[in-house]
Each structure stands twice: as C-alpha cells, then as structure tokens.
Amino acid sequence: MHAMQYELTLPADYxxxxxxxRVARRGRLLDDWDGLGFKAYLARERGLRGSPxxxxxxxxxxxxxxxxxxxLWGGGFQGLSDDFGRPSVRQWTGLAYEEGGGAHARFAVRRRQPVPDxxxxxxxxxxxxxxxRRLAAQDGALLAAAAVDTSRWELVHFSLWEHDTPKAGGDLFEVLHLSAPGRDRLSRGRRW
Structure with a gap:
C-alpha cells in the first residue's frame, strides 16, 4: 500500500x-483505474470549517x-499538470489500513506529524x-489509514467520514468524489 497526495493551494479569491x-466532469475517470485502492477528491474553502x-x-x-x-507517467496526472502546473507529489509507505462502518464519504481528515528524533x-x-484502529471504530468513519515518509520522518494519518464533526484531529476536507476501484483489495491491519 502506498499513499500519495499533492496540494494545489489557490488564491484567496479563487x-x-x-x-x-472539474471533479464533476473528470472524477469518474479513475473509477476503474487498475492498481488504485481509492482516490478521495478533496477540497477546502477559505473561511469554511476553519480552513485558512x-x-x-x-x-x-x-x-x-x-x-x-x-x-503519474501514463497520462492520468498530465491533465492536472496541463491545467495547473506540475505540483510536488508527496508519497508515503503504508503502515496500516482499516475499514469503518460508515457508508458515504463526505469529509476527510488528514494529519501529518513528525516521527520524533x-x-x-x-x-x-x-x-x-x-x-x-481507533479511528476506524468511531461512529461515522468509513476508513482510516496511516503511512510514513522516511525521507522526512513524517507520519500521515488519513480518514474518511460521513459527517463534518469527525473524531480525528487535523485538516478537514470536503470529499467531492471518491473513486474506489480497488478499495476492497486494500490489505487491512498492520502492513509488516
């Protein structure tokens, strides 16, 4: 399991x-992408739900x-790069994944933290x-995952939720679309 994310921080008046x-038009293009567990199309808006x-x-x-x-190399990422410029793509090695009992992903929480020296x-x-495990067991949680970037010694925690009051700390995003062709094949539990 590999986690990946890029961020396009847009002007305050965007x-x-x-x-x-864009997501309404193109989001479904990855609904059957081979090798993809899931892609959560995430957005935050300045001034909403605490987003700066x-x-x-x-x-x-x-x-x-x-x-x-x-x-990344076969065309899926190129459309974004053509429209917005090529962003830096963060990658983390998967540590753990668990499914929750939630049915619909409406919000996501991402928290990054250093691995202490x-x-x-x-x-x-x-x-x-x-x-x-704790996050996935919470009411309204659809899934939870953790991964690590050993080049920066940084953990990322990620979870999807049915509601905008999740029991997880971090940056809160709205889920605009969820492509999940291989979610059922993501290995649960600890990854070593």
Whole structure:
C-alpha cells in the first residue's frame, strides 16, 4: 500500500466552483483505474470549517506501484499538470489500513506529524497503527489509514467520514468524489 497526495493551494479569491466542476466532469475517470485502492477528491474553502486556504488536495491509496506509476507517467496526472502546473507529489509507505462502518464519504481528515528524533521510530509507528484502529471504530468513519515518509520522518494519518464533526484531529476536507476501484483489495491491519 502506498499513499500519495499533492496540494494545489489557490488564491484567496479563487472561485472553488472551478474545482467542483472539474471533479464533476473528470472524477469518474479513475473509477476503474487498475492498481488504485481509492482516490478521495478533496477540497477546502477559505473561511469554511476553519480552513485558512482554498485548496484542492486529492489523496490516494494505491494497491500497486504499477498503478501509481501508470497514473503519474501514463497520462492520468498530465491533465492536472496541463491545467495547473506540475505540483510536488508527496508519497508515503503504508503502515496500516482499516475499514469503518460508515457508508458515504463526505469529509476527510488528514494529519501529518513528525516521527520524533528522541525515541525509536517503532514505538511511534505502533501508536499510528493503534490510532488507525481507533479511528476506524468511531461512529461515522468509513476508513482510516496511516503511512510514513522516511525521507522526512513524517507520519500521515488519513480518514474518511460521513459527517463534518469527525473524531480525528487535523485538516478537514470536503470529499467531492471518491473513486474506489480497488478499495476492497486494500490489505487491512498492520502492513509488516
């Protein structure tokens, strides 16, 4: 499992209907992408739900590196780059994934945190696995995942929710669309 995200932080007066319309037109193009667990098309609007910015920031969980590479190098990513310029793409190695009982993804929470230098990373990673289980068990949670970027020693926690009052801390996004062709094939639990 591999996590991936890029962020387009847009001007404060940007009309976010442009992003909503784009997702409405193009979001379904990944509904059957080979190797994709899911892509959550995420947006935040400045001044809504505490967001300081307008942002489009899709989050992906990939079942296969081949699927991710086909997206990045085989044309899926090029449309975004053509329209907005090529953003930096963050990647994390998957640590844990769990399904919740929620039915519809309406909101997402993403929290990034450093892996502390002063303690062995194994303890921090085990805590991340426990947090995935805790989040997935909450009312309204659709799923939860954790991953790590060892080049920055950064954890990312990601969860999808039915409501805008999730029991998770972090940046709150609205889910504009969810493409999930391989979600049922994402391995649950700890990934080692």
């Amino acid at each position: 009309d976010m209907r442009v992003i909503r319309d 910015v307008n942002q489009y920031a899709p989050f992906y969980l990939w079942n296969t590196v081949d699927g991710m590479n086909a997206f 002063c303690e062995p990373p194994a303890g921090t990673v085990e805590e991340a696995v426990r947090e995935v």
